Amino acid sequence: MNRLSVKNVSKSFPTLDKSLNVIDNISIDVAENEIVGIIGPSGCGKTTLFNIISKVLPYDSGKITIDSKDLDSKHGICGYMFQEPLLFPWMKALQNIMLSYEVKSIPKEKAKGNAISLLEDFGLSQFANYYPYQLSGGMKQRIALLRTVAFNSKLLLLDEPFGSIDAITRLDLHYYLLEIWKKLNLTILFTTHDIREAILLADRIYVLSKQPATVVDIIKVELDRPRKIEQLTTKKAVAIEKRLIQSLKHTQ
Numbered sequence: 001m002n003r004l005s006v007k008n009v010s011k012s013f014p015t016l017d018k019s020l021n022v023i024d025n026i027s028i029d030v031a032e033n034e035i036v037g038i039i040g041p042s043g044c045g046k047t048t049l050f051n052i053i054s055k056v057l058p059y060d061s062g063k064i065t066i067d068s069k070d071l072d073s074k075h076g077i078c079g080y081m082f083q084e085p086l087l088f089p090w091m092k093a094l095q096n097i098m099l100s101y102e103v104k105s106i107p108k109e110k111a112k113g114n115a116i117s118l119l120e121d122f123g124l125s126q127f128a129n130y131y132p133y134q135l136s137g138g139m140k141q142r143i144a145l146l147r148t149v150a151f152n153s154k155l156l157l158l159d160e161p162f163g164s165i166d167a168i169t170r171l172d173l174h175y176y177l178l179e180i181w182k183k184l185n186l187t188i189l190f191t192t193h194d195i196r197e198a199i200l201l202a203d204r205i206y207v208l209s210k211q212p213a214t215v216v217d218i219i220k221v222e223l224d225r226p227r228k229i230e231q232l233t234t235k236k237a238v239a240i241e242k243r244l245i246q247s248l249k250h251t252q
């Protein structure tokens, strides 16, 4: 079953002299438990698409369903991790996570209990009382990930979740995300500019053209799980990488 279905969605922004067509007739499906990656040139409309799916922005035409229900009839259905890390600097790690429960009207004490268990389950309880400025970049991303999961663990939208992180920490975060995904049966749609990150994480990768974004290729990543970085040098992975590079050439 599709957890998320985006069908023939288009979106333009009004500008002073003409309208800017950003997304042109895009269709993307994400099955339950699937990890789907989106890769495409900067400015093609990836964040706009995520803003649409999370109902931050309206769309012009097409249809979006989550669990077969029209998006317009639902609210608060996605956990959305923004491109810029957005932990509230005046709140400790624990409070940042609690907030995701509190906005869903869960009482404070229960929210605290849930947040503490989440931190414990994913090995971060020792950082509960740290403020964001006391955490490393990688730790901040881990807390931000848990906060996203706390808000909604059914469908996660992760917009370049590891864009600002160095390569070694990034790999740790990939494994961390895959661990959370497996334990909590998540469904994930993410964007990236990193071909290898896309291959390591995704079951399928959508390649988008430059603006206005259209789908130029859909690539299946049939690598065994649990995935390890070493798999990226296998023949199968290299063939996928070549196809991705080829498809990306067509996006220019």
Ligand SMILES: Nc1ncnc2c1ncn2[C@@H]1O[C@H](COP(=O)(O)OP(=O)(O)OP(=O)(O)O)[C@@H](O)[C@H]1O
Binding pocket: 013, 020, 022, 040, 041, 042, 043, 044, 045, 046, 047, 048, 049, 083, 211
């Ligand atoms: N609210 C808005 N009003 C007008 N134009 C917008 C708005 N939001 C985004 N845009 C424009 O839409 C286009 C797509 O932007 P978007 O942020 O979706 O790109 P992106 O694919 O996420 O890029 P990047 O990979 O750099 O993050 C850009 O030209 C941007 O200027």
Ligand SMILES: [Mg+2]
Binding pocket: 046, 047, 048, 083, 159
């Ligand atoms: Mg973006």
